[in-house]
Amino acid sequence: MPTLVIMRHGESQANRDNIFTGWSDVSLTDKGVEQAHTAGKVIAKSELQFDDVHTSFLKRAIITTNIVLDEIGQNFIPEHKSWRLNERHYGGLRGKNKLKVKEQVGAKQLKIWRRSFTVVPPLLNKRDEDSRYDRYGVKIPLGESLEMAQRRLIPYWVDEIAPRLLDGKNQLIVAHGSTLRALIKFLENISDADIPNVEVPNGKPIRYDFDQNLNIISKSFME
Numbered sequence: 001m002p003t004l005v006i007m008r009h010g011e012s013q014a015n016r017d018n019i020f021t022g023w024s025d026v027s028l029t030d031k032g033v034e035q036a037h038t039a040g041k042v043i044a045k046s047e048l049q050f051d052d053v054h055t056s057f058l059k060r061a062i063i064t065t066n067i068v069l070d071e072i073g074q075n076f077i078p079e080h081k082s083w084r085l086n087e088r089h090y091g092g093l094r095g096k097n098k099l100k101v102k103e104q105v106g107a108k109q110l111k112i113w114r115r116s117f118t119v120v121p122p123l124l125n126k127r128d129e130d131s132r133y134d135r136y137g138v139k140i141p142l143g144e145s146l147e148m149a150q151r152r153l154i155p156y157w158v159d160e161i162a163p164r165l166l167d168g169k170n171q172l173i174v175a176h177g178s179t180l181r182a183l184i185k186f187l188e189n190i191s192d193a194d195i196p197n198v199e200v201p202n203g204k205p206i207r208y209d210f211d212q213n214l215n216i217i218s219k220s221f222m223e
Helices: 013-017 030-046 059-072 098-105 107-115 146-166 177-188
Strands: 003-008 052-055 079-081 171-175 206-210 216-221
Touching (some): 003 177, 052 059, 059 171, 098 107, 146 177, 177 216
Parallel strands (some): 052 079, 052 171
């Protein structure tokens, strides 16, 4: 019976400051570091042994991953990084304070941009360039809906994670709030109408146990 544990990184500087982040590379706060240590201790209590860990190209997730691996004593397992696990790209909202955006456009529009599945935020006028993506031939998005983020995430699930689970190998994913919401929507077949109500807190591991065909047997927040 394979097990998947997913968790969002610890609090980032942008989380603390209530700023849209997306693909911007910000670090953890002291609170975020502590959340990562706490999450690792929680996972360690389960005595789960992982065969692989998967994370994004963004350091808030990578740092969290390394802290968790240290806490569970499994630094030796293969660590796979992919841009497909990056946070959703918030386009023209990136770097803006969420409360100020709310004052400008209203609570209803802000919620649609943040929580809906299909609506795309205001796009950037110019595409960013970053050598970490250039080497893989990846064009940084001008902005993404959650649906678009799910579209680039699911191939990674299909190619890299699901086959390992089907082989009975436990997997750990440390990523971001929106991309994990997209994965949860896929795994649990959550409707477009209901996905706005799904929240993934910082540093709170979620455990899925599957049968041999990757049907979910149980889901729980690890404590």
